[in-house]
Amino acid sequence: MKKLLLVPLVALLVPAHAWAQTVSVSGRVLDSKGIAQPGVTVLERGTSNGTSTDASGRFTLSVSPTATLVVSAIGAATQQIPLNGRTTLEVRMQDAATDLNEVVVTGSRATEGRSNILTTSPVDVISPREIKAFAQVDVAQILTYAAPSFQSSRQAVSDGTDHVDPASLRGLGPDQVLVLVNGKRRHSSALVNINGTVGRGSVGTDLNTIPNASIKRIEVLREGAAAQYGSDAIAGVINIQLKDDTTGVQASSTVGQTYEGDGDTYQADASVGIGLGGRGFLNLSGQFQNRAYTNRSGDDTAPLMYLGSNSGNYPAAANTEQRRRELKAQDDALVAQNGFDRRNMRVGQSESRNIGGFLNSGFTLAPSIGLEAYVTAGVTHRTGKAAGFYRLPNQLTQSDLTIYPNGFLPFINTTINDQSVLAGVRAKVLGFEADLSNTFGRNDIRFDITNTLNASYPLGLSPREFYAGTIAFQQNTSNLNFSRHFTDILGLATLNVAFGGEYRRDNYSIAAGERGSWDNFGRTTAAGAPTASGAQVFPGYRPTDELNRSRTNTAGYLDLESDLTEKLLVRAAGRAERYGDFGNNVSGQLAARYSILEDVAVRGTIGNGFRAPSLQQRYFTNTSTQFVSGVPQQVLTVNNDNPIVRNQFTDAVKGFGVPSLKQEKSTNYSVGVTGRVLKTMTVTVDAYQIDIRDRIVLTSQFARSGVATGTVDQILASYPEIGRVQFFANAIDTRTRGIDIVVNERLSVGESRLGLTVAANFNETKVRQINTAPTIENDPSLQNTLFDRQQRARIEAGQPRSKINLTANYGYRIFNVEVRTVRFGQVQYKDADPTRSFIDQTFSAKWVTDLTLSAQVAKFATVFVGVNNIFDVYPDRFRTNPRNNPNNFSVDPNLSFSSSLDNTNRGRIVYNPNQFGYNGGFYFARLVLDLPTSSN
CATH class of the missing domain: 2.40.170.20 (TonB-dependent receptor, beta-barrel domain)
Structure with a gap:
């Protein structure tokens, strides 16, 4: 690792002519009818340096001044365009019998891009x-x-x-x-x-x-x-x-x-x-x-008002359908009285x-x-x-x-x-x-x-x-x-x-909330x-x-x-x-x-x-x-x-x-x-x-x-x-x-x-x-x-x-x-x-x-x-009151109160x-x- 970090220092000793100048090239890609073509791949030939056109067919790419651009799209003929000193281009695509999928860079560190059907991985x-x-x-x-x-x-x-x-x-x-x-x-x-x-x-x-x-x-x-x-x-x-x-x-x-x-x-x-x-x-x-x-x-x-602290569960005595109907009627009356939704x-x-x-x-x-x-x-x-x-x-x-x-x-x-x-x-x-x-x-x-x-x-x-x-x-x-x-x-x-x-370097932290958010006051x-x-x-x-x-x-x-x-x-x-x-x-x-x-x-x-x-x-x-x-x-x-x-x-x-x-x-x-x-x-x-x-x-x-x-x-x-x-x-x-x-x-x-x-x-x-x-x-x-x-x-x-x-x-x-x-x-x-x-x-x-x-x-x-x-x-939908529930006293949907075995959903999560x-x-x-x- 230390040797790798020395490489940038070595680079300072490399003569200037060893590094290539780059220029920014922009342009637009149209079809044969003059309609903008989004998603067209534009690649500097021989490298993985590339981009694709936006929704209006435009692109910008930094390349070598002597570069040749490879422009390709599905259903169109691939074009190779030498820059010859130009920094703006308009490219007209022509229909072709072959296609070329988009060049991808994920999954390979090769300097030369490949189509996504030519890679070793999908x-x-x-x-x-x-x-x-x-x-x-x-x-x-x-x-x-x-x-x-x-x-x-x-x-x-x-x-x-x-x-x-x-x-x-x-x-x-x-x-x-x-x-x-x-x-x-x-x-x-x-x-x-x-x-x-x-x-x-x-x-x-x-x-x-x-x-x-x-x-x-x-x-x-x-x-x-x-x-x-x-x-x-x-x-x-x-x-x-x-x-x-x-x-x-x-x-x-x-x-x-x-x-x-x-x-x-x-x-x-x-x-x-x-x-x-x-x-x-x-x-x-x-x-x-x-x-x-x-x-x-x-x-x-579920029962809401009349069961006190029993949290929506039926009391043990509510083991008959008649009793359940009576409790439901009482509960409905209390719900209406209190304006409960x-x-x-x-x-x-x-x-x-x-x-x-x-x-x-x-x-x-x-x-x-x-x-x-x-x-x-x-x-x-x-x-x-x-x-x-x-x-x-x-x-x-x-x-x-x-x-x-x-x-x-x-x-x-x-x-x-x-x-x-x-x-x-x-x-x-x-x-x-x-x-x-x-x-x-x-x-x-x-x-x-x-x-x-x-x-x-x-x-x-x-x-x-x-x-x-x-x-x-x-x-x-x-x-x-x-x-x-x-x-x-x-x-x-x-x-x-x-x-x-x-x-x-990763770091993870937790900061406490105010006292009232977590404490018990008795x-x-x-x-x-x-x-x-x-x-x-x-x-x-x-x-x-x-x-x-x-x-x-x-x-x-x-x-x-x-x-x-x-x-x-x-x-x-x-x-x-x-x-x-x-x-x-x-x-x-x-x-x-x-x-x-x-x-x-x-x-x-x-x-x-x-x-x-x-x-x-x-x-x-x-x-x-x-x-x-x-x-x-x-x-x-x-x-x-x-x-x-x-x-x-x-x-x-x-x-x-x-x-x-x-x-x-x-x-x-x-x-x-x-x-x-x-x-x-x-x-x-x-x-x-x-x-x-x-x-x-x-x-x-x-x-x-x-x-x-x-x-x-x-x-x-x-x-x-x-x-x-x-x-x-x-x-x-x-x-x-x-x-x-x-x-x-x-x-x-x-x-x-x-x-x-x-x-x-x-x-x-x-x-x-x-x-x-x-x-x-x-x-x-x-x-x-x-x-x-x-x-x-x-x-x-x-x-x-x-x-x-x-x-x-x-x-x-x-x-x-x-x-x-x-x-x-x-x-x-x-x-x-x-x-x-x-x-x-x-x-x-x-x-x-x-x-x-x-x-x-x-x-x-x-x-x-x-x-x-x-x-x-x-x-x-989630089933309510499954028929094979041994604690389900009724399959009447109007009486579908939850049993003590299922008191969380109670029909609310559908x-x-x-x-x-x-x-x-x-x-x-x-x-x-x-x-x-x-x-x-």
């Missing part, structure tokens, strides 16, 4: 047209509908997860996909998901902190790539390429609303590209988005207001020596508001009827601030392309709780708002990379050599029951939860890629990492592509990877009050270093004997076929298997038995106020198998343009082994708690195991039609308790169809109108959000303006 490219064509206005939702292997759905009633959408690739966890921006590692969110949602126990990257207006295109590498990029790239890599044009101002405005009349969305964004005297570019982008909440809750069917929940997307901006710039510092500097910086500020569970007027330990006579609906308000700065220099050093960069990123989330109270205050004295604390994560990454393309060396036609090093109910501590819905972080932890990582890699023959491309990569908190890791990958025929090839990879435990998983700790069957329980989420977790049961301070967290290790296999059919159709089929060992999960809650000699009771002996405990552990081994299929067809007939895409992902994840600890092994009652059946179902079938995307776009002159239908496969829900299997449910697959019409109404203006989910499709959400149909209109300015 890569999806989400173009600017796809980003703007449909109703989605944030990155996670765009990818969900555009990339079948990617899945993200908004959650509800899940604390911080309401505001940071968990996302996955190939059915794996949010933290098993690496996100890059301009090829550099993006920092993760500060939030660790500890609620019962998809991605429970994981930490992902908040994709929605990146404004759409700043994005040139998105590349999704569907392949484990830890050997190339490091930790987190087990499932694949998402590389967001930012705009680098200098062609003027692009602006858009979107308004929309659901069929139900809620969820109003307003978005305005703009980007401006400015030329810097022919020596570089400056692109500035900004976005404002306001999203209203939606509510798809049902009426509360049985639709007392808010279940849907949260309120959100987002404003952010990005800067992306490159500049040739010294034209005579070709030294280029680049800077990327972004700032996002987002506020959100989401509801929790309603506190009923009969839940006396959680409420104060002198403040809220009818109970109350508490809200979690978040303020998310995200900042990032990437700066670096590129140059030729001893014949190598050298790139030295530093990336800093920070994400912090502040929690403020409103319309709430602390029930332990004396009656009538509790505040109704509390500051509950702040969590923050920041990351600083320094990279030094070298690459060089050799020809006719060692008997090889080509050899690309890339190597480099990385130094990274009030008891009239019956003498203790009241709950802290702010209802989200007790604040306590001073004992506060922490500030850091770690470092040092890594080095080597990447070789060669065309061994005209038909055989081989790539090998290796990476060694050392973490300051848990040790070393080495990963490697071997990949190849072989052309069987001129238009048909097979490709495959084999490799091992890893994912380091996040600092959030290592150090997060929190104490909260949760109600289980109406009884308040103090639940401790304890970090892995605590004696409760680490000690053996035989030690003086007894514990579960769980070892320290270590890295997840993976083995990836894939094999695929790529080809062209009838010259205009491309087909890729890739099958894969991903084995993950020592996968990190958040355990279920280990509860006291109430007997002093019970295992958990003895472990928690030093914590008399704690009733339940949970922690992170390397608890399971999993295997994921799947297949990706992508078929593209592009046709041009006269003035008509037709594009057809079929894309599908089918995957299955199975838990192969549960890794227990000595204390747990010796107590069978604890084995199911470590990783219960609900958590298993969440990993194996909690998200769609298949997704099929059928897309067609048709253009004629100034008009364009986009139709897309996506089939979201079935998902399953299982309860943690095997005795409650009667509420298990499988939710059937659904098709969601989108339609957009657009017209270029003026030279620089295009209008879009459309509908997302045009047929207003919803997921299957849909499962994990397929495609449950907002229903959404119609929108969008205006896009493209205003050219001077290119220099």
